[in-house]
Amino acid sequence: MTASLRIINGRVYDPANGIDGEIKELCIKDAKIVDSVDDDASVINAHGMVIMPGGIDIHCHIAGPKVNMARKLQPEDKRHDPHPATPFTRSGTGGSVPSTFATGYRYATLGYTTAFDAAVPPLAARHVLEEFHDTPVIDKGYYVVLGNNVFMHQLIKEGRKEELKHAIAWWLNASKGYTPKIVNPGGDEPWKGKKNSNVHDIDEKDTVFEISPRDIIDAFIDVANELGLPHPPHLHCNNLGHSGNFETTIETMKTAGDRRLHIAHIQFHSYAGKLGENPLSAGREIVEYVNAHPNISTDVGQVMFGKSTVMTADAPSAYLTRGYTHSKWINADTENESGCGIAPYTYQEHVYTNALQWAIGLEIFLLSKDPWRIVFSTDSPNGASFTSYPKLVKLLMDKSYRDEEISRVNQRAMNKSILREIDREYSLYEIAIITRAGPARCLGLKNKGHLGIGADADITIYDDQEDKELMFNAPRYVIKSGHAVIADFEFTTDYYGKTLHIQPEFDQSIEDSIRPFFDDYYSVRFDNYAVTDYYLHDHEYIPTKQDAL
Amino acid sequence: MALILKLHTQPDVPLEADCICPDKFAQLSLQQVEQLPVFHGNRQVALGDFFHCSGDNDGHIQIEGDISKLKHIGSMMSFGSIRISGSVGVHTGAAMSGGEIIIEGDADDWLGPEMLGGRIVVKGNAGHMVGSGYRGSTVGMQGGEILVLGNVKNETGHVMRRGLIAVNGNAGDFTGVNMLAGNIFVFGEMGIRTGAGMKRGSIVSQTEPQMLPTFSYACRYRPVFLTHYLSYLVESGFSIDPDMTRGEFERWCGDSVELNRGEILFYTGK
Numbered sequence: 001m002t003a004s005l006r007i008i009n010g011r012v013y014d015p016a017n018g019i020d021g022e023i024k025e026l027c028i029k030d031a032k033i034v035d036s037v038d039d040d041a042s043v044i045n046a047h048g049m050v051i052m053p054g055g056i057d058i059h060c061h062i063a064g065p066k067v068n069m070a071r072k073l074q075p076e077d078k079r080h081d082p083h084p085a086t087p088f089t090r091s092g093t094g095g096s097v098p099s100t101f102a103t104g105y106r107y108a109t110l111g112y113t114t115a116f117d118a119a120v121p122p123l124a125a126r127h128v129l130e131e132f133h134d135t136p137v138i139d140k141g142y143y144v145v146l147g148n149n150v151f152m153h154q155l156i157k158e159g160r161k162e163e164l165k166h167a168i169a170w171w172l173n174a175s176k177g178y179t180p181k182i183v184n185p186g187g188d189e190p191w192k193g194k195k196n197s198n199v200h201d202i203d204e205k206d207t208v209f210e211i212s213p214r215d216i217i218d219a220f221i222d223v224a225n226e227l228g229l230p231h232p233p234h235l236h237c238n239n240l241g242h243s244g245n246f247e248t249t250i251e252t253m254k255t256a257g258d259r260r261l262h263i264a265h266i267q268f269h270s271y272a273g274k275l276g277e278n279p280l281s282a283g284r285e286i287v288e289y290v291n292a293h294p295n296i297s298t299d300v301g302q303v304m305f306g307k308s309t310v311m312t313a314d315a316p317s318a319y320l321t322r323g324y325t326h327s328k329w330i331n332a333d334t335e336n337e338s339g340c341g342i343a344p345y346t347y348q349e350h351v352y353t354n355a356l357q358w359a360i361g362l363e364i365f366l367l368s369k370d371p372w373r374i375v376f377s378t379d380s381p382n383g384a385s386f387t388s389y390p391k392l393v394k395l396l397m398d399k400s401y402r403d404e405e406i407s408r409v410n411q412r413a414m415n416k417s418i419l420r421e422i423d424r425e426y427s428l429y430e431i432a433i434i435t436r437a438g439p440a441r442c443l444g445l446k447n448k449g450h451l452g453i454g455a456d457a458d459i460t461i462y463d464d465q466e467d468k469e470l471m472f473n474a475p476r477y478v479i480k481s482g483h484a485v486i487a488d489f490e491f492t493t494d495y496y497g498k499t500l501h502i503q504p505e506f507d508q509s510i511e512d513s514i515r516p517f518f519d520d521y522y523s524v525r526f527d528n529y530a531v532t533d534y535y536l537h538d539h540e541y542i543p544t545k546q547d548a549l
Numbered sequence: 550m551a552l553i554l555k556l557h558t559q560p561d562v563p564l565e566a567d568c569i570c571p572d573k574f575a576q577l578s579l580q581q582v583e584q585l586p587v588f589h590g591n592r593q594v595a596l597g598d599f600f601h602c603s604g605d606n607d608g609h610i611q612i613e614g615d616i617s618k619l620k621h622i623g624s625m626m627s628f629g630s631i632r633i634s635g636s637v638g639v640h641t642g643a644a645m646s647g648g649e650i651i652i653e654g655d656a657d658d659w660l661g662p663e664m665l666g667g668r669i670v671v672k673g674n675a676g677h678m679v680g681s682g683y684r685g686s687t688v689g690m691q692g693g694e695i696l697v698l699g700n701v702k703n704e705t706g707h708v709m710r711r712g713l714i715a716v717n718g719n720a721g722d723f724t725g726v727n728m729l730a731g732n733i734f735v736f737g738e739m740g741i742r743t744g745a746g747m748k749r750g751s752i753v754s755q756t757e758p759q760m761l762p763t764f765s766y767a768c769r770y771r772p773v774f775l776t777h778y779l780s781y782l783v784e785s786g787f788s789i790d791p792d793m794t795r796g797e798f799e800r801w802c803g804d805s806v807e808l809n810r811g812e813i814l815f816y817t818g819k
Binding site for chain 2 (some may be wrong): 073074075077079230327
């Protein structure tokens with residue numbers, strides 16, 4: 001129960017309800033938005049301010065073993081960026097991969113109230129939930145890496161579709177995940193088996209199970225549809241980072257036909273050119289396909305200059321990065337479920353490839369015709385840490401600033417890009433779509449990303465400033481579940497958000513097939529594997545369409 | 550005349566005293582200097598709780614008493630001088646970019662890590678990690694000089710990129726480990742694995758070090774440039790065999806697991 005609150009005189013941007021900068025009163029009671037509150041409710045006068053729903057990060061990496069390894073790998077990244085405690089909040093460390101507490105507070109200070117970790121192998125689920133428990137303010141969820149699960153590959157190979165459906169549902173339940181994540185489908189087993197081995201084409205059958213990435217993607221999309229998942233399979237395509245990979249990406253999207261599919265960090269999959277040579281931009285080709293196919297949603301995965309950390313379940317791509325940095329990296333194997341690679345990386349303005357990556361991301365944003373489906377992300381911390389979001393907002397909203405930045409980066413790359421010719425500037429309404437309403441719709445979150453009656457009271461109030469970077473860097477108020485966590489730019493209380501997960505139904509008899517596989521191949525016993533509800537702490541379960549039937 | 554800090558109370562636990570630095574003292578009165586914050590364990594207290602302060606605040610600091618429990622003295626300093634009459638604790642002169650620190654006694658571990666410029670002279674011994682990079686850093690010392698008249702311990706000049714470290718006595722293991730460039734001189738014995746992973750730079754030794762198998766013999770010659778270094782070190786108080794100035798050195802290249810552009814030079818006699 002929270003005190004009731006009334007926000008008056010603010011300009012409201014609530015795209016899900018078609019509200020574009022109207023002065024509107026918002027009433028909050030019991031962590032929800034309501035139509036009216038009693039006269040004794042406390043009042044925030046938001047005169048001259050901009051009100052938006054709390055930000056939603058659809059794709060980031062914020063918790064679990066891989067994130068923790070990245071923290072431990074780079075003490076030099078954290079040493080100069082301590083995150084001091086305040087009377088209400090706990091201390092932590094920053095850098096491109098902040099500690100759990102700093103992650104929550106820093107998201108809050110950007111006006112974000114929800115974030116989804118994009119890649120968690122089921123074996124890591126307990127660790128992730130424990131870290132979520134220590135990640136303050138924001139609501140959290142995660143996608144479960146199932147696309148390279150050995151058991152599922154066997155089912156796909158043998159054409160046991162019904163069992164695959166039950167197995168995926170079982171695994172989503174066992175790990176408390178939000179949707180299946182598919183990373184470089186088919187690439188893990190070859191990579192683990194033989195040096196530098198990978199799949200390079202969507203129709204190339206891997207040597208272990210003799211199934212192609214297309215078979216895997218197709219099977220997962222079918223299952224997600226049958227289970228009625230709120231968010232479609234979250235797909236990290238094959239050939240990430242390779243020149244000429246846009247053809248793979250388009251083939252992947254074609255595989256979906258008219259079925260729903262989410263392509264993650266599409267910027268990293270939009271490169272033309274010849275394999276092994278410098279990339280060229282295929283931003284236009286990619287965005288045209290997405291524009292024309294309403295079943296596809298995507299997040300951009302923008303690259304921003306500066307320190308980042310490559311952190312992925314796609315171990316071969318981390319190996320590729322390591323080839324450029326010649327520095328420390330981590331390669332890990334999550335037995336039957338996934339691989340993992342971590343490599344510190346710095347994107348530099350003067351480097352052709354980095355500048356082109358930056359330009360391709362912006363091209364995709366600026367050529368997008370449907371902001372509801374091409375949403376905001378930097379694949380934090382892969383393209384850039386989430387703390388660079390305000391700068392990215394400014395790049396999208398301010399053409400003259402963009403031109404200034406274009407003049408500072410590698411000109412050879414800029415000559416290969418159409419970025420200079422694009423005049424589009426995002427409006428605040430569109431920014432509210434790509435950072436709030438759009439991700440909420442892609443994720444099937446009915447109570448988030450909007451400010452209508454019944455929505456979660458996750459609200460950000462910014463001072464309306466000319467400089468959009470300053471504006472989005474420091475909201476004056478952040479209200480999370482009805483609590484004014486930040487008021488007048490200062491933390492006023494500590495608050496811990498909840499875990500969002502799904503519980504699709506499955507046939508119990510699938511356990512009879514899974515159990516022997518565990519006995520034979522897993523390091524964990526079947527009965528100890530599933531995560532119990534105890535680890536969820538405060539949580540909310542998001543219904544699947546199956547539940548509505 | 551310098552500003553004199555006289556220890557009147559020995560701290561029970563290490564004292565984080567990064568405020569003892571000419572940059573931080575600049576423009577302050579003696580009373581204000583005594584009120585500067587220091588961390589005694591996890592509690593913030595005033596510098597005056599441990600030191601009497603007297604003299605002129607003219608950019609030169611003289612510290613009297615046993616301050617081997619004081620950490621981070623002269624850290625980030627860019628000008629002036631600090632003269633320490635006894636021994637000093639860890640992280641002395643960390644990331645300093647100018648000025649001079651003179652230590653009459655011994656220095657503890659992490660002397661001048663990630664130093665950018667300036668000069669540190671230790672009349673006694675120093676600990677581990679002299680002029681090195683902090684854990685995780687790819688670059689350590691980037692300029693300036695550290696002269697130790699006694700011995701040092703392990704990992705001297707770890708990932709150093711530029712500058713001079715000279716040791717009149719012995720050095721521990723891993724001298725110049727992963728160094729990128731710069732010069733390290735040791736006039737005593739060195740421990741094992743000298744220059745492991747070095748990319749460029751020179752390690753000069755008076756005695757033959759135990760050479761790693763990834764180093765290869767290049768030649769035997771009389772390096773002219775050494776004459777200048779050696780006479781400079783003698784001026785700075787080093788006691789060096791005078792024959793060494795014109796003596797013959799063996800040159801070994803390494804480390805071949807890295808760039809193989811580094812060198813180890815050792816004196817072979819007249």
